[in-house]
Amino acid sequence: DTGVSQNPRHKITKRGQNVTFRCDPISEHNRLYWYRQTLGQGPEFLTYFQNEAQLEKSRLLSDRFSAERPKGSFSTLEIQRTEQGDSAMYLCASSLNSGSTDTQYFGPGTRLTVL
């Protein structure tokens, strides 16, 4: 399968714990995005990487959230001191910068439940 992959698919944690999610984009894609989706809503943009550079962070991404893409390939999203409000589906997407509007392909998501 050469699509976007995410691990883990599900994560249950207790409030106050730290969690880290991984995203592996489609191999030739240089753009990578993180979104968050809560029940009954569409995905909301969190952050964006072009290669290894993080070019934008949404105001939704508090100081407890950090994302990296160290070699311009896979990315990690870490949430420190999790809160119940962090419970959501975290989606990763990737695209190839082709000079026009890119088509973003989504991974299966990591479903986080904070108890």
Add this chain to the structure above:
Amino acid sequence: RKEVEQDPGPFNVPEGATVAFNCTYSNSASQSFFWYRQDCRKEPKLLMSVYSSGNEDGRFTAQLNRASQYISLLIRDSKLSDSATYLCVVNIRNDYKLSFGAGTTVTVRA
């Protein structure tokens, strides 16, 4: 005002029926529009891009009305497998960031 707004539905239709729904967007200068499909507890998948002149992909027809800032999706000859949530997606600021509507739920019954 939300950047992208959709009628949440649900639309419950019999097999073979035609169903259509719209979404509106906030920025008249937006240039790129999409419909994504999302099955329950799955990731969004691109259904089709929406072009200025309107476009079809099999039983699916997308239309763009720039003057009124809305996009529509029409599904003809509905199949049970069309049951899903349809997300209206707009590149609001013509950059890399997509803005999603909350989705329109369609249920096709036998």
